[in-house]
Amino acid sequence: MVAVSIDQVSYSYHSVSAETVALQDISFQVSPGEFLAIVGPSGCGKSTLLALICGLLKPDKGTISFYDEAGISKTNIGYMLQKDNLFEWRTVYRNVILGLEINHCLTEEKKEKIDRMLVNYGLKDFEEKRPSELSGGMRQRAALIRTLAMEPDLLLLDEPFSALDYQTRIEVADDIGRIIRQEGKTAILVTHDLSEAISMADRIVVLSKRPARVKKIMEVNLSVPEKSPLAARSAPEFQGYFNTLWKELKSDEERRE
Amino acid sequence: MKKDENKHQRYLRKLEREKYAVRIGQWSILVVFLALWQYTTDRNILDSFIFSSPKRVLNTIVTLGSSRILWEHTAITFLETIVSFFLTTIVCIFMAVLLWWQKVLSDILEPYLVLLNALPKSALAPLLIVWLGTGMNTIVVAGMSVAIFGSIIQLYTCFREVDCEKEMLIYTLGGNRRQVLTKVILPGSVPGIISNMKVNVGLCLVGVVIGEFLAAKRGLGYMIIYGSQVYKLDWVMTAIILLMVMAMFFYVSIDKMSKKL
Numbered sequence: 001m002v003a004v005s006i007d008q009v010s011y012s013y014h015s016v017s018a019e020t021v022a023l024q025d026i027s028f029q030v031s032p033g034e035f036l037a038i039v040g041p042s043g044c045g046k047s048t049l050l051a052l053i054c055g056l057l058k059p060d061k062g063t064i065s066f067y068d069e070a071g072i073s074k075t076n077i078g079y080m081l082q083k084d085n086l087f088e089w090r091t092v093y094r095n096v097i098l099g100l101e102i103n104h105c106l107t108e109e110k111k112e113k114i115d116r117m118l119v120n121y122g123l124k125d126f127e128e129k130r131p132s133e134l135s136g137g138m139r140q141r142a143a144l145i146r147t148l149a150m151e152p153d154l155l156l157l158d159e160p161f162s163a164l165d166y167q168t169r170i171e172v173a174d175d176i177g178r179i180i181r182q183e184g185k186t187a188i189l190v191t192h193d194l195s196e197a198i199s200m201a202d203r204i205v206v207l208s209k210r211p212a213r214v215k216k217i218m219e220v221n222l223s224v225p226e227k228s229p230l231a232a233r234s235a236p237e238f239q240g241y242f243n244t245l246w247k248e249l250k251s252d253e254e255r256r257e
Numbered sequence: 258m259k260k261d262e263n264k265h266q267r268y269l270r271k272l273e274r275e276k277y278a279v280r281i282g283q284w285s286i287l288v289v290f291l292a293l294w295q296y297t298t299d300r301n302i303l304d305s306f307i308f309s310s311p312k313r314v315l316n317t318i319v320t321l322g323s324s325r326i327l328w329e330h331t332a333i334t335f336l337e338t339i340v341s342f343f344l345t346t347i348v349c350i351f352m353a354v355l356l357w358w359q360k361v362l363s364d365i366l367e368p369y370l371v372l373l374n375a376l377p378k379s380a381l382a383p384l385l386i387v388w389l390g391t392g393m394n395t396i397v398v399a400g401m402s403v404a405i406f407g408s409i410i411q412l413y414t415c416f417r418e419v420d421c422e423k424e425m426l427i428y429t430l431g432g433n434r435r436q437v438l439t440k441v442i443l444p445g446s447v448p449g450i451i452s453n454m455k456v457n458v459g460l461c462l463v464g465v466v467i468g469e470f471l472a473a474k475r476g477l478g479y480m481i482i483y484g485s486q487v488y489k490l491d492w493v494m495t496a497i498i499l500l501m502v503m504a505m506f507f508y509v510s511i512d513k514m515s516k517k518l
Contacts, residue, residue, distance in 0.1 A: 056428055079429035085422055089444045099430035102440065150430065 002067055003032040003186045004053065004154060009062035011048055021211035022048045026062070028205050028214060030154075030186060035177075037189045037197035040207030041249060046190040049212075050156045053188065054079050066154075078152030078185075080160040084143040086131035092142055093118075093127035099150045110149065117145045121179065136164045137172045144176055148183065155180060155187040161196065173200060174230040194249075198222075198241045199232035206248045216248050309494040317491045331499055334465060334477040337393060338507070341400030342461045346454060349405060353412035357442065358434075363413060374406035378464060382471045391472040399468030404460035408453055415449035416442050451515040458507040466500065477503075 011023045022045035030036050040046050051057045053064055054077050086095045096114055100106040118124045121141045123134075131139055140160060147155065160176070161169045177200045180187050191197050197204050198220055206216040222235035232238065291311045298305035305313060321327035356363035382399055389395040419442055427437045469478025477496040484492030 054429060056425070077429075081422055081426060081429070083422055085420070085426045087423070087441070087444070089447065098440070102427065102430050102432040102436050146430075 001031055002029045003034070004030040004188075005063075005065045005067070006049075006053070007063050007065070009049075009052060009059045009064060011045070011052060011057065011060050013048075023052075023059075024211040024213050026207075026212065026214055028217060030188060032186055033184055035180065035187045035189065035200060035202050037191060037201035037204045038207060039191060039194060039197045039204060039245065039249070040212060041209050042192050044207050044210050045212040046192075046207060047158050049207075050079070050158050050188065050190055053077070053154075054156055076150065076152045077154045077156060078147035078150055079156045080143060080147050080158060082159045082162055084131075084139040084163075086134075086139055086142060086146075088131055090131075091128050092123060092131060092134065095131060096127075096142060096146045096149060098146055103150070114145065114149050117148060121145060121175070135168070137168045137175070140164065140172050141175060144179065148179075153186060155185050157187060157189040159191050160189075162191075162193075169196075170230065174228055177229040194242055194245045195233065195238075196229070198238060198245070199229040204241075204245065206245065218244065306488075307490055309491045313491045314495050314498060317495045321492075321495070327495070327499075330475060330477050330480045330496070331503070333393075333473075333475045334462075334469065334500070335503060337396045337465045337468075337476065338400060338458070338462045338503070341397040341404075341465060342454075342458050342507075344397065345401045345404045345408060345457050345461060348401070349408045349412050349453070349457075350450070352409045353416055354438065354443075356409070356413045357416045357438070370406050370410050374410060378403045379467050382467055385468070386472045391474070395472045396465055396468035396476070399472075400461040400464035403464030403467070404457040407460075408457050411453055411456075412446070412450065415446050415453070419445045447518065451511065451518075455508060455511050458511060459504060462500070462504055462507070 006029070007027050009023060009026045010021070013020045013022055026049065028036075038046050038049065048057065052059050086092070087098070090098070096118070097106060097111075100110055100114075115124075118127055121144075123138060123142055123145070126134060126138065131142070134142065143160070157176075161173050164172055173196055189197070189200060201220055204218045204220060205214055206218065207213065208215045218241070220241060222232050222237050224231045224235045294303075294308075295311045297303040298308055298310035318327065356366065378399070381402055382395075385395045385398055385402075389398060423441050423445070424437050427441055432440065465476070466478035466481075469476040470482050473479045477500055480496040481493050484490060484496065
């Protein structure tokens, strides 16, 4: 079963001085319910790839298809950006319902669902507060609820933890990883943090430096009972995967130098 | 524990004292200024015929005030400023939205806006009189002309400075450009719009008074010109003081309003 299929996608940016090829012949597939991570050196076009999948950009070449069996259409893709982008002029609750408000589908049923999520993820007492009164981790959870409120079948995560400090980052990744597995969502995570990728993903796609190509696709099988990001870090296989990924990325740099 | 409380209370008292010191400082400047003005004119160090004096201003307010002329002049200037301020605000927000919506339009109009903003507006006033006559229209347009061009540029800049990732968020949630405007750009620019309004109300008052200098038969600007021509400098001083009070009132009103938001 395939949920998303990316076939030979290429994309270039244009500026006055030059045309920059960001992605070249990228192909991979994602199965329903799978958590896929994409790693690569910074600036290699990882975020561009997500923008293409989301439909914010159109590929120059190649196709991105979604399969109906998995119930994914372009309209129910949830996208989490690097920053939480909560609006300071709205309360936490009004931030969380933003997507529903935009799509005019703020029904009683959806409101109940949001209420449940606010309770489950420890934000119920803060729903009337302003975002600035929340901690970094709480803000990121609020942003996740805003995304999940749209009931997306595919979640795109664009380095959603990179703005947090190290400790919060691991906690939030743990939180959000668990929430996504609980809800059974298909997810694509873009990151340059190798530990984060190994601890969260079922499969990892390694991209090369710009123009980005797929260098390697690696399955992650960790022998821990419950695959939560925090537990995964103490799995015996963890270091092995880390070294493999590290070598992949390192060899890319050396060849270019 | 007890010691800490004392420390905290001492800190609060210090804050309180500082606040009073600022207030006392502010009032004493006014009092000293008025006292010096009165003293020097009483002792004929300054000629009270040319420089007027606090007492003479007060007398003018009482005598003119009882015949309602003074209040008519004040009310006219007040009304003209309010009208030109509201029109300026509406037109500026509308224009800034238009420029944001059509970036090409803003590129095309930019040199004209900069040019019109730099132009001394008092140079336009005589033209306005010829075109629009000497009524209230001219005065209102004169008031608007001083504020409007700079204000459009400032508001447009303010719109463009809103974080573009926030715009992108709306698109990822399935929104369109209109929703970017109503959910992000406008609410996100409220502080910018308020500070713009604070500047505008002052500029509108300047424009209205310039207009009244040249065109009007009523208003505080007219009173200043008339007073200086017939050497009733008490009238001029009174009008200036009323203008100050009015400017203060406008500023404080907008400030109060913005704090309620």
